[in-house]
Amino acid sequence: MADLKGLYQDLILDHYRKPRNFHKLEHSNRQADGLNPLCGDKLSVYLQIENGIVQDIAFAGTGCAISIAAASMMTESLKGKTEAEAKTLHDNFLLLVDNRSENQPDLDVMGDLAVFSSVRQFPVRARCATLAWNAVRAAIEQRPERGSTE
Secondary structure, three states: OOOHHHHOOHHHHHHHHOOOOEOOOOOOOEEEEEEEOOOOEEEEEEEEEEOOEEEEEEEEEEOOHHHHHHHHHHHHHHOOOEHHHHHHHHHHHHHHHOOOOOOOOOHHHHHHHHHHHHHHHOHHHHHHHHHHHHHHHHHHOOOOOOEEOO
């Protein structure tokens, strides 16, 4: 069985204990909610997109170390990206944590997000890691449905 210590690496714990961009973004023009019904993680993602670029991004909610850290790191990685770049990063993050896929993104391109590659060994935890990412995709695409892990 895979070692759980590897899952909770220092970077993940740091982002969980001190999440970046953890607040409601008052001037957002896109927003989506995410829910993981299996463990109760519940997040809202807020974006300020101007001219197709993520000018600002934040999140608020409750969740486990993996979901909060993933949301925190996601906000840092998406700020300043175009909508297309954000969608590509979303797709690559899902590949990174999905143990059903033989494909995996270039870890060098993923930067610090590569720390979540250990989640592949724990499929239930992958839902925690992708919660905010699915919500942000729904917000970017302005879809009315909730970004969910289902």
